[in-house]
Amino acid sequence: MxxxxxxxxxxxxxxxxxxxxxxxxxxxxxxxxxxxxxxxxxxxxxxxxxxxxxxxxxxxxxxxxxxxxxxxxxxxxxxxxxxxxxxxxxxxxxxxxxxxxxxxxxxxxxxxxxxxxxxxxxxxxxxxxxxxxxxxxxxxxxxxxxxxxxxxxxxxxxxxxxxxxxxxxxxxxxxxxxxxxxxxxxxxxxxxxxxxxxxxxxxxxxxxxxxxxxTRVTTKMPSPPKETLPHPYGVDVEKVKRLVRVTPHNNMLDFMKSHFHRISENIAKRFIEFADISPKKNPRKLNPQEIVKLVHMMKRYEDFRPPSASCLSPLGEDLLKAGILKALKPEFTAVCQRKPSTYAGHPFIVETAMAYGGEIPKRGDFILYRFANRIPLLYDEASDVSFRVVKSFNWRRYKASQDMPIAVLVHICSTKIPYKTVGKEFIADRPEIKREVLNGIRDVARRLKRFLSKREHVAKEKRRLNIFSKYLPKIAKFTTELAGREEEPDIEKLLLSVRKVDRKKTDD
Ligand SMILES: Nc1ncnc2c1ncn2[C@@H]1O[C@H](COP(=O)(O)OP(=O)(O)O)[C@@H](O)[C@H]1O
Ligand SMILES: [Mg+2]
Structure with missing residues (x-):
């Protein structure tokens, strides 16, 4: 051998x-x-x-x-x-x-x-x-x-x-x-x-x-993220082992309160009772089985507060809009920032936007811009969670079709973006993230629908007016002749009133 x-x-x-x-x-x-x-x-x-x-x-x-x-x-x-x-x-x-x-x-x-x-x-x-x-x-x-x-x-x-x-x-x-x-x-x-x-x-x-x-369009920057403690839903045995090794506290109550995110005295008390651990127990004396049990109970306990979003720094609707207006010069934009949410104890926020017209090309497909923690993601689009949501989205319901110049923008920010590789190019399908992306796209798509309906209405009225102004003079001429009159009626007044009604309708 x-x-x-x-x-x-x-x-x-x-x-x-x-x-x-x-x-x-x-x-x-x-x-x-x-x-x-x-x-x-x-x-x-x-x-x-x-x-x-x-x-x-x-x-x-x-x-x-x-x-x-x-x-x-x-x-x-x-x-x-x-x-x-x-x-x-x-x-x-x-x-x-x-x-x-x-x-x-x-x-x-x-x-x-x-x-x-x-x-x-x-x-x-x-x-x-x-x-x-x-x-x-x-x-x-x-x-x-x-x-x-x-x-x-x-x-x-x-x-x-x-x-x-x-x-x-x-x-x-x-x-x-x-x-x-x-x-x-x-x-x-x-x-x-x-x-x-x-x-x-x-x-x-x-x-x-x-x-x-x-060139920058603003000097306003998003508020910086604050460092946070780990959330009990997001830790594993190794993490708790490391905390136990370095903690200065000698009872479980203080240990829970000071090493984990958003744990008050009350929540710590209730959790320790739930986990069947003595509040006086010295965390440094937890044996391996007890650490495993502690982590297990953390995952099962339902009354921890959700992570706060202070460790995140989303762009915000105003900055996102400013960025889009500068880059794409669209006729229409809608932006949406979803409320903070979590997956596996990691907080995240999804921001979405939709833009129409301007410099957005008609590609026969919706153009998707993907961002994570303010980084554009350019490769491996088809493997990304946002791409899948956009692909399976019911666009017809929102009056949008692929031949329109529409750009969809999805920005996900999190302390832990679930990238599938260290090359940071595409984001895994976490159900919680997928749901937020979908809701965010729905929100901006509804506003796009209103814009498209209005546009369609304006176009229709324009066509109607064109027909009026084309045929009304002829009708006026014939009817004057038919009636044996000399002077034609003043059609300008009539056209003006049609236009007025029209304008009123589109302004509504
Ligand atoms: N342009 C820079 N200005 C300040 N610090 C930098 C710069 N580039 C790199 N660093 C420092 O070097 C470290 C290593 O960078 P890098 O290898 O890109 O890893 P990462 O960005 O993932 O931390 C960063 O964490 C940062 O502290
Ligand atoms: Mg780096």
Whole structure:
């Protein structure tokens, strides 16, 4: 029998071998994914600093390299990164500051490093990161990723004076890619990012030197999300085990009250009674079976309050509308924000919108814009929950048909978006989310129906008026002759009164 050899690989090595699961499938997807990951980090960083984002992205041909190699530079005015964390933020996968229970674009501590890692394995060049947190210094690093050890390798570190207290981050590295194949998706990505972040300025310069500028329509930003505690419906045995290990409390009552979301003294008391645990029990002394039982009882207890939505940051109806008006210039828009809801203990909010006409093309199909935590989702549309809802929606009931220029927009925000892959492209069919998406689409579709009915009515009346004004003069002439009169009646008065009745009807 041949002897087996075993080895251990690091997380960076795993993502190096399986980069397609993080979205780096081929040269075209890779360039899209790299831009997207860095832009998302920049948007998160600006929002964390509570300033409207200014993001500058430049993709240029690498002069001295093989064709198909680009230099990507992304600059933002965000929070910046503290010097000691810069190397790991971009040189270590699964390292990040967003493993918190609040809404953010980043979730896995993966994207930025994946982009740098992809650049390194295709060009063998280091990445340069310049950052400052508005302190008196700007830090400049040149790093590479030690993939086998999942550690950054610092090639150069320089400190510069920061006289004007600049804050932000500049990331620059080379990567192989296929910009021209990826171009339509990249431009779509910027357009939709601008739509769902209408308070951001985004500039993109492509390898041909073409400039795409998306200017903010407002400086108003959605209120930032607050970090929250885990909801008892959303935890598992591992989570409770970790809490038990670190808790400073020595009785179950305080343990429940201080480590879980929305548990008051009263609810804690009642739950502990329900779970048949003594309120005086020291949580640190819970044995494995007791922890399993505790988690089990949490799932069964029906009187916990639903999670609050303070950890979420939906766009809000006004901003959503402003974004749509700017991007699509439609004749009609309706927006809707659903009330907060939950799945498996995770809060979420669905926002929907529908727009008609303007720059929305007639594609013979409804155009669906999907967003999650203010990120546009562009690939694998057919696998997404919103796509399924739109496909099976009873459009006829709402007077809408596929040959109309209609765009449907669905934005889902949550502390945990149920993405099906780490590439963050499509959202799983959770029944609770599906229901909210459907209700949200129904709400805006009803308003679209009213608009379409009114439009149809106006068109009908216009046709009627046209007929009147075409035949009335002739009728007037013939009847005057028939009656043997000389002077024709004044039809202008008659037409005017028809128009008046007409206007009144359409204004109602
Ligand atoms: N432009 C940026 N400004 C400030 N911090 C950043 C920026 N880009 C990355 N970071 C930091 O680096 C960490 C790792 O980034 P990334 O690998 O993209 O993971 P994620 O965004 O999922 O947390 C982030 O959590 C953040 O703390
Ligand atoms: Mg990220």
């Amino acid at each position: 041949a002897s087996q050899t075993f080895e251990e690989i690091s997380p960076a090595d795993f993502f190096y071998r399986n980069r397609e699961i993080a979205g780096f499938t081929n040269p075209s997807r890779a360039i899209f994914a790299a831009i997207r990951e860095l832009v998302e980090n920049s948007l998160d960083a600006a929002e964390a600093f509570a300033v409207p984002p200014n993001i500058y992205v430049r993709l240029s041909d690498e002069q001295d390299s093989t064709p198909g190699t680009y230099l990507l530079r992304v600059q933002d005015n965000g929070s910046g990164i503290t010097s000691r964390h810069i190397p790991s933020a971009f040189g270590q996968v699964l390292f990040g500051s967003k493993y918190k229970l609040k809404q953010s674009r980043g979730t896995f501590g993966l994207g930025g490093t994946m982009a740098v890692l992809y650049g390194q394995i295709t060009t063998h060049k280091p990445a340069q990161i310049i950052s400052s947190t508005a302190s008196s210094k700007v830090y400049k690093y040149r790093i590479m990723v030690d993939i086998q050890r999942n550690k950054p390798v610092i090639l150069e570190r320089r400190i510069l004076l920061n006289r004007d207290r600049w804050h932000g981050t500049i990331v620059e590295f080379s990567l192989e890619g296929d910009y021209y194949r990826a171009m339509p998706k990249i431009l779509d990505y910027f357009k939709q990012t601008a739509l769902v972040n209408p308070y951001a300025n985004i500039t993109f310069v492509d390898p041909k030197g073409r400039l795409y500028k998306f």
